[in-house]
Amino acid sequence: MSETSVSPGRAGATPPARNLEIGRLLLEGRAFFALIVIVLVFSILSPYYFSLGNFLTMASHVAIFGILAIGMLLVILNGGIDLSVGSTLGLSGVIAGFLMQGVTLDALGIVLYPPVWVVVVLTCLLGGFVGLINGVLVARFKVPAFVATLGVMYVARGAALLITNGLTYNNLGGRPALGNTGFNWLGFNHLLGVPVGVLVLIVVSLCANTMLSRTAFGRWLYASGGNERAAELSGVPVKTVQVSVYVLSGICAAAAGLILSSQLTSAGPTAGLSYELTAIAAVVIGGAALTGGRGNVRGTLLGAFVIGFLSDGLVIIGISSYWQTVFTGAVIVLAVLLNAVQYQRRPKAVPGKAIPVPPAG
Amino acid sequence: MSAAAGVAAATDGVVLSARNVDKLYGSTHALKGVNFDVHRGKVTALFGENGAGKSTLMKILSGVVAPTSGDIELEGLRVSFASTVEARDAGVSIIHQELSLAPNLSVRDNIFLGREIRTATGVDFAEEARQTRLLLEELEEDIDPTTLVADLRLGQQQIVEIARALSVDARILIMDEPTSALSASEVEVLFKVIRDLTSRGVSIVYISHHLEEALQVSDYAVVLRDGTVTATAEAKDIDLQWIVHNMVGDHYDRGAPPTGYAFGDVTLSIRDLCVADATKSHNLVVDHLSLDVRAGEIVCIYGLMGAGRTELLEAVAGRVPIASGEVLLRDRPLKGLSIAERISRGLVLVPEDRQRDGLVQTMSVGENLSLASIRSFVKGMLTSRVRERKLVEASIRDVHIKTAGGSATIGSLSGGNQQKVVIGKMLATDPKAILLDEPSRGIDIGAKAEVFRLLGEKARQGLAVVYSTSEVQECLSVAHRIIVMRRGKISAEFGPEVLKEEIMAASGEAVVH
Numbered sequence: 001m002s003e004t005s006v007s008p009g010r011a012g013a014t015p016p017a018r019n020l021e022i023g024r025l026l027l028e029g030r031a032f033f034a035l036i037v038i039v040l041v042f043s044i045l046s047p048y049y050f051s052l053g054n055f056l057t058m059a060s061h062v063a064i065f066g067i068l069a070i071g072m073l074l075v076i077l078n079g080g081i082d083l084s085v086g087s088t089l090g091l092s093g094v095i096a097g098f099l100m101q102g103v104t105l106d107a108l109g110i111v112l113y114p115p116v117w118v119v120v121v122l123t124c125l126l127g128g129f130v131g132l133i134n135g136v137l138v139a140r141f142k143v144p145a146f147v148a149t150l151g152v153m154y155v156a157r158g159a160a161l162l163i164t165n166g167l168t169y170n171n172l173g174g175r176p177a178l179g180n181t182g183f184n185w186l187g188f189n190h191l192l193g194v195p196v197g198v199l200v201l202i203v204v205s206l207c208a209n210t211m212l213s214r215t216a217f218g219r220w221l222y223a224s225g226g227n228e229r230a231a232e233l234s235g236v237p238v239k240t241v242q243v244s245v246y247v248l249s250g251i252c253a254a255a256a257g258l259i260l261s262s263q264l265t266s267a268g269p270t271a272g273l274s275y276e277l278t279a280i281a282a283v284v285i286g287g288a289a290l291t292g293g294r295g296n297v298r299g300t301l302l303g304a305f306v307i308g309f310l311s312d313g314l315v316i317i318g319i320s321s322y323w324q325t326v327f328t329g330a331v332i333v334l335a336v337l338l339n340a341v342q343y344q345r346r347p348k349a350v351p352g353k354a355i356p357v358p359p360a361g
Numbered sequence: 362m363s364a365a366a367g368v369a370a371a372t373d374g375v376v377l378s379a380r381n382v383d384k385l386y387g388s389t390h391a392l393k394g395v396n397f398d399v400h401r402g403k404v405t406a407l408f409g410e411n412g413a414g415k416s417t418l419m420k421i422l423s424g425v426v427a428p429t430s431g432d433i434e435l436e437g438l439r440v441s442f443a444s445t446v447e448a449r450d451a452g453v454s455i456i457h458q459e460l461s462l463a464p465n466l467s468v469r470d471n472i473f474l475g476r477e478i479r480t481a482t483g484v485d486f487a488e489e490a491r492q493t494r495l496l497l498e499e500l501e502e503d504i505d506p507t508t509l510v511a512d513l514r515l516g517q518q519q520i521v522e523i524a525r526a527l528s529v530d531a532r533i534l535i536m537d538e539p540t541s542a543l544s545a546s547e548v549e550v551l552f553k554v555i556r557d558l559t560s561r562g563v564s565i566v567y568i569s570h571h572l573e574e575a576l577q578v579s580d581y582a583v584v585l586r587d588g589t590v591t592a593t594a595e596a597k598d599i600d601l602q603w604i605v606h607n608m609v610g611d612h613y614d615r616g617a618p619p620t621g622y623a624f625g626d627v628t629l630s631i632r633d634l635c636v637a638d639a640t641k642s643h644n645l646v647v648d649h650l651s652l653d654v655r656a657g658e659i660v661c662i663y664g665l666m667g668a669g670r671t672e673l674l675e676a677v678a679g680r681v682p683i684a685s686g687e688v689l690l691r692d693r694p695l696k697g698l699s700i701a702e703r704i705s706r707g708l709v710l711v712p713e714d715r716q717r718d719g720l721v722q723t724m725s726v727g728e729n730l731s732l733a734s735i736r737s738f739v740k741g742m743l744t745s746r747v748r749e750r751k752l753v754e755a756s757i758r759d760v761h762i763k764t765a766g767g768s769a770t771i772g773s774l775s776g777g778n779q780q781k782v783v784i785g786k787m788l789a790t791d792p793k794a795i796l797l798d799e800p801s802r803g804i805d806i807g808a809k810a811e812v813f814r815l816l817g818e819k820a821r822q823g824l825a826v827v828y829s830t831s832e833v834q835e836c837l838s839v840a841h842r843i844i845v846m847r848r849g850k851i852s853a854e855f856g857p858e859v860l861k862e863e864i865m866a867a868s869g870e871a872v873v874h
Contacts, residue, residue: 235790
């Protein structure tokens with residue numbers, strides 16, 4: 001199934017032009033085909049690549065980028081961009097680590113050890129709060145999204161460094177005596193053989209997909225990303241939608257931060273450096289338009305898997321990490337190029353077909 | 362007029378002409394076999410209502426767009442301009458209705474944009490400034506060449522635009538509504554410049570809605586209607602009546618106001634409304650205007666560009682802030698309510714520019730139609746696909762949209778059907794009052810008739826309808842009452858039996874003696 005067979009009129013769904021059918025299928029399903037090619041090529045190059053164990057390992061790497069990318073997709077659908085997610089991820093990990101170490105309340109002379117679920121909730125709230133700052137800057141104060149989130153990116157990273165003094169929290173396991181064990185569950189455990197991180201990705205994706213295709217909010221998001229003025233005149237609360245997508249993106253970043261620090265059993269202030277760019281790349285490879293209004297969860301997931309499977313495959317066959325960077329970059333450029341082809345061709349195709357030259361006079 | 366002397370022998374002096382020009386935009390036939398001559402050293406006025414094809418024809422003559430078929434002849438030779446730059450190099454310049462200046466640059470930089478005077482080390486700003494000053498002196502406008510365009514009045518910006526066209530030594534100058542932003546004294550200067558230019562052999566095409574004004578300066582008149590040239594004459598042989606007659610025609614089924622029922626209570630009440638200019642807050646674009654519209658009544662607001670129609674409707678709909686006064690919907694004040702809240706109270710606006718403000722191009726026909734009424738088919742948290750499909754299908758039937766179905770793309774529809782999508786979207790919210798800003802803009806005559814018939818139908822069901830138009834014929838279609846706006850005020854109010862000339866006189870378009 002290609003990524004375009006989504007509900008009517010979402011990202012694709014123009015009436016078919018028969019002679020272009022195959023080319024169009026290849027173009028619109030490009031992320032899917034790219035993923036197949038990647039799996040095939042690496043399976044041939046390495047005997048270790050094509051195994052369930054490896055796929056699950058790679059998938060748990062993808063989970064981090066995938067969750068970030070889903071949040072990013074919401075922002076990009078709205079016509080914005082969120083550069084702060086990498087820093088928010090790092091800050092969230094640090095806050096989780098900080099809470100796990102115990103919070104010393106000097107006034108009362110006690111040390112609080114919150115249970116893991118409280119840590120998770122507080123961290124997600126923090127992510128949402130960072131997103132709220134982004135959203136308010138963009139929606140209320142009309143700061144361009146690029147600049148607002150760039151600033152917040154620096155502030156969040158700086159905050160993470162300040163909290164830890166540049167060091168890394170290493171002991172996140174908790175102690176049974178304090179009742180705060182279980183943080184490692186997110187990163188290490190499996191349910192039905194699937195890593196928990198991957199399950200979180202699946203849940204987040206399903207929620208996002210339902211939200212986008214079946215709720216009023218999803219429709220508002222597509223509408224305000226496609227044409228904000230028209231959406232506003234149709235009664236869409238465009239400001240609320242705009243703030244919400246940044247909040248959701250921040251929460252996604254916090255969730256990804258929790259999973260990453262759980263996988264690493266440590267929380268460093270530089271975690272997630274430049275992850276925002278990987279997330280943007282996944283969204284773009286998945287066929288979303290940076291101008292807003294076009295894109296879907298399925299494509300973004302495919303994009304995240306393309307990037308994750310490609311870079312892990314390159315590691316497995318022993319290619320230098322410098323080359324990995326080059327390959328990933330090339331894939332992104334190619335994806336953007338194809339996006340440009342896809343979105344430019346459409347509007348022109350309509351009048352192009354509709355102009356039979358009438359006899360003069 | 363002075364320029365009318367010696368016109369008779371000039372028919373051989375055709376410098377630029379269109380021969381059998383056709384232009385199609387998608388399925389819209391904007392020009393049909395148009396023949397148009399520009400006479401050397403004369404002013405040729407082009408008349409026609411909005412959507413008649415004037416701007417399209419001028420865009421073809423100046424290389425902005427290419428004709429679908431037909432030829433352009435310059436000095437008797439076939440030419441095809443690939444761009445405005447090519448046209449400009451051939452001596453054809455156009456001053457667009459919408460100003461095309463860069464507001465962040467100075468007057469000097471705008472005039473020499475794209476053809477800066479270069480020296481070995483860069484741009485010769487002093488020489489540019491000198492030439493700019495000369496041009497502006499000629500236009501009797503005292504503007505410093507280094508002033509930012511953004512700091513100028515609209516009329517002055519128009520002058521700069523004209524100066525720019527003059528600066529390239531145009532042989533043929535097309536002026537599309539050059540006076541719409543000018544004050545009376547500025548118009549006088551412009552006319553003097555025009556006479557001066559023609560005496561130097563420059564040929565001018567002059568387009569204006571101010572018919573009388575245009576007639577003053579022109580030597581020839583050409584009238585376009587629905588993409589066809591309906592009449593050509595020398596200016597000395599014609600009068601206003603002739604122009605209006607040929608512009609509007611008589612044989613167009615314009616519909617009639619729906620009758621046979623009594624109006625209900627006052628649905629929409631506008632009281633002493635003032636709206637400030639978005640850029641200069643001390644200017645009122647809507648000036649202490651009051652208007653009541655009853656349930657079932659159709660009110661048409663007529664006015665020229667800049668009369669304040671759009672601002673009035675947008676202020677009522679909550680799109681732009683009001684300076685003072687109030688708006689009531691069924692006796693409840695709307696002060697402080699958002700657009701969304703006004704829609705849920707039953708007041709909706711169909712905006713003027715459907716591409717920019719009406720449609721979401723990335724969404725399907727169905728998604729556009731249901732956008733404003735999503736809440737009506739949300740069950741629990743999720744939208745009901747069944748209910749949405751029903752709503753979309755009902756809308757498509759209700760407003761007669763010709764489409765392959767709800768999942769078709771917006772781009773696959775003709776302009777008229779796109780407009781019906783915007784109207785259908787707002788009607789789906791079950792409004793009490795609907796405002797339509799130029800609902801007939803850029804759609805063909807068949808679609809216009811359908812849109813007005815639809816408004817008639819809805820009014821009969823108790824909807825209060827207010828629509829604005831800049832085409833006088835459209836006032837005389839379904840409206841029970843015609844309001845003429847001029848400079849933000851109501852300058853006249855008529856019943857459906859009024860004459861076109863009276864409406865035009867009240868708008869300042871044509872003064873009937």
